Amino acid sequence: MSPPASPGLPALETPLAREGHVFLQGEPMRALLEAAGSLSDWDSFAASWNGLELDRHMADGGRYRRRRHAVYAAGRDGPVERQPHQPHYQSRDYNRLNGGVARWFEPILPEIGSGASLDTLLRFCRGLFGRLSPQVANWHIEAHQFRIEARAGEAGQPTPEGVHRDGVDWVLVLLVRRQNIASGVTTIHRPDGSPLGSFTLTAPCDATLIDDSRVYHGVTAVQPLDPAQPAYRDVLVLTFRSEAAAS
Template sequence: MSLASARGLSFPVLTDALRVDGFRFVEGESMRTLLEAYGPLSDWSEFAGSWNGLEPDAYLANVGLHRRRRHAVFSAQGGEITREPHQPHYQSRDYNTLQGGIERWFAPVLPHVAESPSLRSILRFCHAFFGALSPDVATWHVELHQFRIEARPDEPGQPTPEGVHRDGVDYVLVLLIDRENIASGTTTIHSADGAMLGSFTLTRPLDAALVDDSRVFHGVTPVEPEDPMQPSHRDVLVVTFRRRSGR
């Protein structure tokens, strides 16, 4: 199956792709159509602008890497998506050898962002799409990550400093919000034995990667500034869905 999505990509074609391949790249134009079936993106400019207010990732600062982020947890059950009290992000060392095994507390996603029309449309799409892939799941544990990766002339940005990995969830959406003065940042998809299954670069707003995290591994190559004299960043939204059953 081609990695390049066709204009007007349908929901059933997309679910079939994940069942067969474990991942799919979706171009921004098609992704917009898919999302707008679940609500408006009328405040997209304000939503994307919220990435300018992210807080430094103090955990990565210890190893000299530059990333800003905010984090939130939701539950999805039936037709309801509810924000949960703020809590830490946790991954075992089986999934994150760099920072696994600890509770990481990040700045919370701001209330107006969590309730924004754009984000709610994204969450409703994810709930419908991932729910169609696993209709037996009654309740989902949903985590939301706003990421800004900063690249500097002497220090490439690291979208996935832990390397090629799994997140330890069921499904993942990676949605590009913005790229400013950035080169590279290619997403690679791998089988359990390390063989590359595909690669693509999110370059335009709403370009997306949908991943069955139980089946494939993913990583992103380092990013560098195209013009070393100007600021550069790569902004993404990551949404993970995990069936609720402890950690």
């Protein structure tokens, strides 16, 4: 049985079911989130990206990515519960660059992981994805905080593995902040590689939601507008996978 629809969800649910992806600008996305819960700690939530740790698992030797990670479990309703800290794993079928190994990242800080904004985002996605996958009783959810940095002579690669799938059921990519960067265009593709669309996340809460079983996605490299100033792209990625498939 599908969970009831929240106000405004059909604006996402219908195109996501039809096309396998949807892009929503920040203001309407924030309105949907605020209708579903609280974003009362948004300022501290966004500021927590300043405390991300360097990703030391980059097989390309890059030092342009910082991140933190957490795992949650959720049923069709009820609480979304954080799980003991554990590694992130993708097979090489989904990540040709960094797959095939268990990657341990620093955990999302407790006050951020249990804060209002992340809780609202998790429950909002659980409701939306649950309506689109009514057969799923329990979800394995991973939350990733990413900062992609760009410097003079070193572009930042939001998707260094290239156009890809994540090996899950559903994906949310939400922009938190974009500072002094050019490019970072999100591209959506059919499995045969042909393009389905492109857009750029530019404002806080700009978001894309993806049916990972149906479409591929990638993001072009980012470069600093002013090489003398800090340049970065902060995003939250939430992935939802059927607990039956994850176990």
